[in-house]
Amino acid sequence: MKNCKHLTLKLINSMGKIYSFNLMQRFNLSDSGARTYLLYIERQGLVERLCNAQYRLTREGLNRLEWFEKYGCTSNDCRECKDKFKGEAITCDYCNNLSMFEDLRIEKEGLLIRPKPGVYCSHCENYLMSVKMAEKRKIKWIS
Numbered sequence: 001m002k003n004c005k006h007l008t009l010k011l012i013n014s015m016g017k018i019y020s021f022n023l024m025q026r027f028n029l030s031d032s033g034a035r036t037y038l039l040y041i042e043r044q045g046l047v048e049r050l051c052n053a054q055y056r057l058t059r060e061g062l063n064r065l066e067w068f069e070k071y072g073c074t075s076n077d078c079r080e081c082k083d084k085f086k087g088e089a090i091t092c093d094y095c096n097n098l099s100m101f102e103d104l105r106i107e108k109e110g111l112l113i114r115p116k117p118g119v120y121c122s123h124c125e126n127y128l129m130s131v132k133m134a135e136k137r138k139i140k141w142i143s
């Protein structure tokens with residue numbers, strides 16, 4: 001399994017705290033590769049290094065993970081997101097309504113119910129995905 005930010009944050013969250021060798025084992029990285037990756041996400045404020053060389057998620061790291069879980073990450077290698085968003089349909093996290101991509105449209109931002117442009121559930125108005133994710137899936141803009 002290749003590592004991406006989404007799966008790395010998920011691993012750290014599930015273990016609570018990790019050493020760089022946990023990352024090495026899980027994603028088959030070299031020792032220096034795992035360390036470099038942890039430094040990279042530490043600089044982005046997503047993890048913090050503890051005094052015993054372990055890392056844990058920061059509040060921002062947790063927020064980012066929640067975002068990825070809900071809307072998917074943009075990594076092409078992310079197995080998790082490929083599974084969740086694979087095929088031609090998406091399930092709404094809120095009402096479980098299944099929408100086919102061909103029936104969905106990207107909507108412009110509206111007043112209260114649509115604070116940002118993107119794709120919304122036709123059933124409950126829950127935000128389903130960003131414009132970027134939608135365009136990747138060839139969803140058209142509303143005409």
Ligand SMILES: [Zn+2]
Nearest residue numbers: 006073078081
């Ligand atoms: Zn992902």
Ligand SMILES: [Zn+2]
Nearest residue numbers: 092095121124
């Ligand atoms: Zn819904």
